[in-house]
Amino acid sequence: MPGLSRLELSKFLPHGNDMCLLSSVEHWDASSITCLASTHRDQNNPLRRQGLLGMISGLEYAAQAMAVHVGLTTDISEHHSSLGYLGAVRDLRICSRTFQQFAEDLTIHARLLLGQRMSFIYTFSMKANEAILLQGRASIFIKESGPIT
Numbered sequence: 001m002p003g004l005s006r007l008e009l010s011k012f013l014p015h016g017n018d019m020c021l022l023s024s025v026e027h028w029d030a031s032s033i034t035c036l037a038s039t040h041r042d043q044n045n046p047l048r049r050q051g052l053l054g055m056i057s058g059l060e061y062a063a064q065a066m067a068v069h070v071g072l073t074t075d076i077s078e079h080h081s082s083l084g085y086l087g088a089v090r091d092l093r094i095c096s097r098t099f100q101q102f103a104e105d106l107t108i109h110a111r112l113l114l115g116q117r118m119s120f121i122y123t124f125s126m127k128a129n130e131a132i133l134l135q136g137r138a139s140i141f142i143k144e145s146g147p148i149t
Helices: 006-012 055-073
Strands: 024-028 032-037 080-094 106-116 119-128 131-147
Touching: 006 024, 006 055, 024 055, 032 055, 055 080, 055 106, 055 119, 055 131
Parallel strands: none
Antiparallel strands: 024 032, 032 106, 080 131, 106 119, 119 131
16 A cells, blocks of 8 residues: 555554654555654654663554554544553564664564454564564554544
């Protein structure tokens, strides 16, 4: 499917504009999504602490990619407002403590393993060029808040 700009993908995220960490969706289909991000270089990234962006923050990048994929491939939010929650994270592998030495854009890929009405399991990876920075498996749970008025 065609890519999406940051503005287009932000409608699938409940975060404010500064917290939308993804720059674009490059490709998506029924079972996967590939996103790009450059916000790890932004000195005003809201996840920075004492000037550093810890690699564990990559989980938020992956969670946002998964949330956008759920939004693109389901009709959950069509008639109800909803919030997504990161559930369990398994098999997490992190290659570095911080993003500091990675100047390249990040590629975030998520593949749907299991999707049921309100819960989803994905594998995910984050790369800078071909170097894997972070990978693992995570579950996402959706809670509907009620009818959109």
